[in-house]
Amino acid sequence: MNAPATPDRRRWLGLVVISIAVSLIIVDSTIVNVAIPSVVDDLGITSTQVQWVQESYTLVFAALLLVFGTLADRFGRRRILLIGVALFALSSVVAALAPTGELLILSRVVQGLGGAMILPATLSLLNATFTGRERGIAFAVWGSTIGGMAAVGPLLGGWLTADFSWRWAFGINLPLGILIIVGALLVVQESRAEHRRRVDVVGAVLSVLLFTSLVFGLIEGRTYGWWATAKGAPDFWTLEISPIPFVFALTLVTLVAFIAWGVHRERRGRPTLIAFSLFGITSFRNGNIAALIVSLGEFGVILALPLWLQNVLGYDALQTGFLLLALAGGSFLASGFAGSASGKIAPVWIVRGGLVAEIIGLVVLALVITSDTAWWPLAIGLAVYGFGVGLATAQLTGVVLAEVPVGESGQASGTQSTSRQVGSALGIAILGTVLFTSLGAQLTDRLPEQLPSDVRQQVVDLVVDSAGAAIPGLEATSPDAAAAARDAFSEATRAATFTAAGFLAVGLLATLSLGGSAAGDRRSRSREDTPASSAP
Structure with missing residues (x-):
């Protein structure tokens, strides 16, 4: 059952705590981007491990959102939030102390588990607590927090990395976690669905297999080969055919099985991981498609920019954070506009x-990216892009959930959060592959022809495997090779940025199916005016 209505002051204080909880997982994601070059130097991780530092978190996050959205409805949304924050904070301590890349990746897996508890719980708490125009304001605050923190994170991470250590970029999560737990216990009311349903265990297992195999295939395709086994593939794989086609086949089979199993259970009146009946709601169905595509374009480019800024332009982590602050400025400006x-x-x-602003911002960035770009055109592009992120992120959640019954808000928020996180994971995987594949091809073409072929390959492998961190070191041994590497990394970053803009253009086209007619708006407002206390 839901908690009784609480005084306005308590509800709005609860919104602050919930927003800080969202900030915890968003700031952590973006802090890592700025800290990665320092992690590469300190731990000696490869470019594939660089992607896995991000993807191990995002993958687990995406794979388990549906599960914890359902568990939050059953066992209590605040309870799941508190457990998630505790897990996230403790695993952050492990990440901060990690002596190897493998342990860092493992700690990121546990962070993803905690994050998967936090995000759907915050959404369903907002959906159950606020109604009418207040719900729109609450979603705007929640969404603008994501947009703003996505840019404040790099500044915080840059300061911590430059003045202290990349380890503090993770360690900062412990005091934040304690603050959230105390605040949630004081001002956030517990709520849960009135009718407690059993968890669809088979559906949960299938969803984890589905998302894990998909993202694994996208990331490791560069290592194992997309069809034929690559020369540098791990020794334990001895077949001429790469394992990646088998992984994608598993993805396809699991997707079919997941849908068939869910539809079968729903027809028999049994609980399912996804409420497939919700996809009969046009705004929910089409909104989830748009959210996935938009997130694919939005967050993937954030992997490339900090690496390029630090390894090619020579920025330190703090300078990178200051430049990315332009994104935060645009996002905060957008939140004010969205609210009014x-x-x-x-x-x-x-x-x-x-979305239009995001596309324009990314195109501006792509057009000005060179090995000696000044800071100010980058700031303009980032500000326009950030303005778009603030507008789109603040409102898309409300569009997706506008007509969803409150009693199913946990499943619905888990579904739309999964759409976003799957899009984010795919974006990092696809754009990371575009970045490093393009880097290898560009550098091979640009290296001086007089270099022996084996030396050329060594230079290419060194730059690609280090995610560009080896470029400054090439200056002392081969200035020409270093210049070629800077130009190649710039072209690869440009390719990744244009690719992200292309995905956002597809996302914009996807929103055309969402309508927005006056009739539809009236239905949405009518549903939002239903008192929260009357909903399960």
């Missing part, structure tokens, strides 16, 4: 405007 436009402009039009 609430009730005046249909949310779907705000989402579309945000």
